[in-house]
Amino acid sequence: MSVQQWVTSLQGLDSLRPRAVPAPTPGPGEVLVEIHAISLNYRDVEVTKGEYKHHNTAEQDTTVVPCSDMCGVVKQVAPGVERWQVGDRVVSTFAPDHLTGQVTEKELAGSLGLPQDGVLTTHRVFPEYGLVKAPSHMSDEQAATLTIASVTAWMAINGMRPLGQSGGKGEYVLLQGTGGVAIAGLQLAKASGATVIITSSSDAKLDQAKRLGADFTINYRTTPNWEEEVMKFTGNHGADIILETGGAQTLRKSFDCIAFGGLIDCIGYVTGKVDADDDRLNVNVLTLRRTVTLKGIINGPTDRFEEMLRFYGAHQIHPVVNRVFAFTKVKEAFRFLESGSHFGKVVIKVK
Ligand SMILES: NC(=O)c1ccc[n+]([C@@H]2O[C@H](COP(=O)([O-])OP(=O)(O)OC[C@H]3O[C@@H](n4cnc5c(N)ncnc54)[C@H](OP(=O)(O)O)[C@@H]3O)[C@@H](O)[C@H]2O)c1
Structure with a gap:
């Protein structure tokens, strides 16, 4: 199986290009996720333009899979994983190592979509602790908006x-x-x-x-x-x-x-x-x-994310998804976000 994904050389929106790579295999403690929806953040436009420099977490002459916010389904579970089973619906965390308390520079260096490869891809391997459960009352597109903005x-x-x-x-x-x-x-x-x-x-x-x-x-x-x-x-x-x-x-x-x-x-x-x-x-x-x-504020840790998810569930709040773009229309989605004409979140539907 090959994985379809988008990468950017941080040279502007035109530097976004699709590529196919071999499917990754999860190692011990990791899971393979089939990504269903990705939401865009202001940060992703900045990353793609090479303008996301204020955290000094990455070289700027790099190629990266952008984006950090996704909802998907666990497809494969490696040995040692206790938290997830095949079929679980999950949402990514922005800096997977930031589990509680104040974020550190080291944890920030693990951020998805720069410096680490992100989620603008059909499949991705995550450590089991780098995911939270998608709220059952939300669609994939809605749940994909939670990671950064919410x-x-x-x-x-x-x-x-x-x-x-x-x-x-x-x-x-x-x-x-x-x-x-x-x-x-x-x-x-x-x-x-x-x-x-x-x-x-x-x-x-x-x-x-x-x-x-x-x-x-x-x-x-x-x-x-x-x-x-x-x-x-x-x-x-x-x-x-x-x-x-x-x-x-x-x-x-x-x-x-x-x-x-x-x-x-x-x-x-x-x-x-x-x-x-x-x-x-x-x-x-x-x-x-x-x-x-x-x-x-630099986003928040997983324990506060999960606290927030309980709140979303208790109040049955549905995130506002303004527009959904096909996976083939990534550039249009980025341009739409850049134009600022959206209300709430812009999502890319993968499956
Ligand atoms: N520190 C963190 O953890 C963190 C997390 C998320 C985002 N951010 C940052 O927070 C900012 C917003 O992020 P976002 O994802 O919400 O961006 P976004 O979805 O792209 O929204 C940007 C909105 O800002 C509004 N805006 C533009 N100029 C304004 C002004 N002079 N006064 C008031 N509002 C203005 C516009 O709203 P109208 O069209 O209604 O005017 C525009 O739609 C960005 O700088 C982003 O990088 C930081």
Whole structure:
């Protein structure tokens, strides 16, 4: 049997090319998975363009199978595997060695889709601990969206609380844009009992967000001072938790609408932490000024993933799959994600 897969030399989207390789054989403690669906992340576009460099985990002159998020079915189980049986439906984890607690550089070096080969392939071998059970109430396409976007959103909302004590009730949660992380955050925050504020460049997307339960929506194009609207909506309280996916252009505004003692989760790429030649306060001072906790997030460990899966199951939440592309249409899928016209997640259907 041969395996069909896509690889990239990190030279841009046109460097994505299909190839066939011999089927891998699982070694002790490993399983072979037939991949059914893959979801795309902003990271996968960056990887393919050679722009994913901020973790310094890989040489940039390499060829890699991109993508990290998949749902599939176990096809072969090697000796020593206790957790899985042939036929089990499974979801990948982003950094398989990151099982609990704070991620380490070593664990990050095991990340799928750079530096390790990822999941844009019909079959892949995984260590048995590098998989979690796919929720039975989700389709393959839905379950394939959980690995990065959902775990990151879950950690942003709950990662500062002890494992098993998820919260959100009565809190104001602010989401920026309507991409994968923000929409997973919207679903998780609403199901937790939070009041949700979301921004977008598109009124149509804001209407979609309202239908998913968003309590207050702001178009950041027509209302560039959206932070003032957040303060008005919250009665001058501010947002208790902000999923900072915007980065350099939004962080300063987030500081202006965070609650006292609030949590800004730096998820997107915050560049230029020191302000350019002007007299504005830098991030350190802004953080101190309102006693804000500023915490970077790099996805989350398996135990929190599984905690999240129990929550998805209990609340019967179905991830939002905006568009599904055929496995032969990978480039179109990447271009669609890059265009930013999606709502929620973009998935590639393999089987
Ligand atoms: N640290 C981590 O573990 C981690 C995990 C996942 C993602 N990330 C990072 O988080 C960011 C978002 O990831 P994603 O997968 O959700 O991306 P995505 O699905 O590609 O979504 C991007 C969305 O951002 C919104 N956006 C663009 N400019 C904006 C602005 N000025 N203000 C507010 N929103 C804006 C747009 O929403 P509208 O079209 O509605 O305007 C766009 O659709 C990326 O930088 C990604 O690399 C980090």
